[in-house]
Amino acid sequence: MISSTLAIARKDLRLAFAGGQGPVQAVLLGLLLVFIFSLSAAPGERFSPQQAMAIFWLCSSFAVVLIFSLLFRFEEENDTATALLLSPLPVQGLWLGKTLAGLVLLLLCQVFFFPAALVFLGLDPGGNPGGLALMVLGVDLGLCVLGGLIGAMGHGQGAKDALLTIIVFPLQVPLLLGGIRIGVGLMQGVPLAALGDWFGLVLAFDAVFSGAALFLFPHVFRGE
Amino acid sequence: MMGSGSLLDLRSVSHFFGSRLIFKGVSCVLDPASIMLVAGPNGAGKSTLLKIMAGLLAPRAGSVRRGVPDRSMAFMGHQTFVYPALSALGNLEFWNSVYGRGLDDAGLLGLLDRVGLKGFALEAAGTFSRGMAQRLSLARVLLVEPELLFLDEPSTGLDTASQALLHNELEAARARGAGVVWISHDLERDLGRADTVLQLSGRAMAYFGPAGEFSREAL
Numbered sequence: 001m002i003s004s005t006l007a008i009a010r011k012d013l014r015l016a017f018a019g020g021q022g023p024v025q026a027v028l029l030g031l032l033l034v035f036i037f038s039l040s041a042a043p044g045e046r047f048s049p050q051q052a053m054a055i056f057w058l059c060s061s062f063a064v065v066l067i068f069s070l071l072f073r074f075e076e077e078n079d080t081a082t083a084l085l086l087s088p089l090p091v092q093g094l095w096l097g098k099t100l101a102g103l104v105l106l107l108l109c110q111v112f113f114f115p116a117a118l119v120f121l122g123l124d125p126g127g128n129p130g131g132l133a134l135m136v137l138g139v140d141l142g143l144c145v146l147g148g149l150i151g152a153m154g155h156g157q158g159a160k161d162a163l164l165t166i167i168v169f170p171l172q173v174p175l176l177l178g179g180i181r182i183g184v185g186l187m188q189g190v191p192l193a194a195l196g197d198w199f200g201l202v203l204a205f206d207a208v209f210s211g212a213a214l215f216l217f218p219h220v221f222r223g224e
Numbered sequence: 225m226m227g228s229g230s231l232l233d234l235r236s237v238s239h240f241f242g243s244r245l246i247f248k249g250v251s252c253v254l255d256p257a258s259i260m261l262v263a264g265p266n267g268a269g270k271s272t273l274l275k276i277m278a279g280l281l282a283p284r285a286g287s288v289r290r291g292v293p294d295r296s297m298a299f300m301g302h303q304t305f306v307y308p309a310l311s312a313l314g315n316l317e318f319w320n321s322v323y324g325r326g327l328d329d330a331g332l333l334g335l336l337d338r339v340g341l342k343g344f345a346l347e348a349a350g351t352f353s354r355g356m357a358q359r360l361s362l363a364r365v366l367l368v369e370p371e372l373l374f375l376d377e378p379s380t381g382l383d384t385a386s387q388a389l390l391h392n393e394l395e396a397a398r399a400r401g402a403g404v405v406w407i408s409h410d411l412e413r414d415l416g417r418a419d420t421v422l423q424l425s426g427r428a429m430a431y432f433g434p435a436g437e438f439s440r441e442a443l
Contacts, residue, residue: 007321011307018309018348078357079303083364085280087322088295 001096004089008097009104015074016105023105026066030059030113038120052123053183056113057139057176063109064143065168067102068151081221091218099148099213106140126187131195135186138202139179145206146171149213152221171209178202230255230291231372231403232277237286239272246272250286250429252422256371259394259404261435263411264424270407271301271376273424277405278374290372295323298368301376304357305364308350312341312360315349319364327367339363339389354381362390373397375406391417 016022037055041047047055075081084094117123125132150168178201185195192199231254238248246269254260262270275281276288278299290297299305307315316332327335336342339359344352349360358378365373375394379387394404394417408414415421421438423431431438 003324004322007318010321011310011318014314015307015309074307077308078306080305080307082280082301082303083299083305083319084322086278086294086297086299087319088293088324089322 001090001093005093005097005100008089008094009100012071012074012098012101013104016070016101023063023067023070023109025070026063026105026109027112029066030063030109031116033059033062034113034116034120046122049124049184049187050180052117052121053180053187054176055121056117056123056183057179059113059117060106060110060140060143061169061172061176063106063113064102064147067105067109068098068144068147071098071102071105072151085222091221092214094221095148095152095213095217098151099144102144102147103140106144107136110136110140124187126189128186128189128192131186131192132183134192134199135179135182135202138199138206139175139182142175142202142206142209143172145209145213146175149209149217149220152217174201175205178205232291232405233287233289234277235287237273237276237283237288239269239276239281240284245427247424247427247429248285250422250424252420252429252432254372254403254405254420256401256403257398258419259398259406259417260420260422261411261414261418262405262407262422262424263438264430268424269427270424273422274299274301274374274376274405274407292371295368296371297374298365298370298372299374299376300358300361300365300378301374302380304354304361306349306352306357306360308348310349311346312336312349312352312363313345315360316363316367319367323368325367332367335363335366336360338366340385355383355386358382359386359389362393366393369400370397371402373402373404375404375408377407377409379408379410 034055075084085091118125146168153167178198181198182195234250234252237250239246250273252260262273264270272281276283278297279290307318310318313332313336316335320327320332333342333345336345339362341356341359341363344356349357352360358381378390382390397404406414406418415435415438418435420433421431421435422429
């Protein structure tokens with residue numbers, strides 16, 4: 001299953017970058033959001049750490065919707081979804097491959113979002129890059145686990161983006177809250193151990209939705 | 225009655241969409257090294273039946289038994305199952321990984337050669353004509369070397385040379401022991417290649433038996 005999962009992820013990344021597109025739409029939307037929010041501050045006024053971190057995660061949240069909409073669109077054009085369902089690949093492997101590809105694309109978007117937030121929102125990276133990386137990975141994993149599941153739910157439906165938006169955003173709230181609180185704590189120099197509860201929330205979210213996706217994805221993707 | 229070595233066994237299969245009956249009481253058997261032609265007018269439920277046979281759709285009643293694992297089945301239909309942004313070779317590389325066939329580039333190029341696409345191996349499949357894309361789909365089927373092959377009007381949009389290629393590969397598949405279920409609208413052309421015929425008509429199975437005894441007038 002691992003090689004098939006990697007084949008899905010590799011194929012999705014190749015398709016995402018074919019024609020030089022990549023996650024351009026998601027990156028541009030995020031940068032636009034950062035820039036527009038930056039205009040809301042008066043000259044000389046700084047955003048609070050909470051505000052800056054909330055905007056960063058808002059950009060990531062919107063990017064996830066666009067990324068997974070793109071990843072599942074690949075399986076619609078010539079009904080390759082049917083060919084995948086007929087293949088020996090376990091359907092959960094398909095979800096895992098899409099989640100992995102989505103995670104890579106989201107991290108790539110954040111490579112652009114983070115410096116933009118530093119420059120335009122005055123985001124302070126703090127002195128704990130390891131903790132920051134741990135937070136980003138934990139929250140991103142949750143966002144992509146959920147994106148992979150909900151993306152399949154909209155698979156083949158005309159109102160896919162609307163469905164993604166309606167379902168994804170409310171479900172993301174605890175995860176984004178965790179990301180904001182951990183990020184703010186790290187920016188203010190709070191030690192990792194003191195942020196254990198929020199890390200626990202993020203990891204619990206990842207675990208619960210991974211379990212739910214492994215169980216639900218086959219049914220959702222088959223449209224049962 | 226079917227033997228235990230059959231590739232496919234349907235017993236009293238019925239299907240509905242909502243409360244609308246599509247067909248009922250379909251029973252048939254597909255033996256190795258045989259071709260079953262599925263015939264019937266538009267809307268008779270032929271494609272639905274094929275999806276049920278392939279395991280893409282669960283029947284509302286009856287049972288379906290397939291005698292081969294998933295990795296030994298392939299499906300070729302109206303849709304080409306091709307990723308347009310990948311090259312012809314890139315498409316085959318992907319399916320090669322998914323099916324765990326372990327072919328190297330030379331092997332994959334050999335398959336493309338077999339379907340007349342070797343010269344287009346590095347071109348994006350999205351630039352292909354319908355016929356070329358269907359040839360690429362055939363290369364995917366050849367890669368799988370299926371024991372059980374489902375065809376849903378695969379000749380649609382193909383030129384004479386491509387149709388001849390498809391028919392040759394079907395004969396080759398039968399010769400190596402594969403079973404083929406084939407929906408065709410051109411009975412005049414395809415009946416002679418079939419071993420058995422399953423006819424759907426009037427929301428039920430009207431005929432299942434040897435192709436030689438099938439009456440075309442019944443359609």
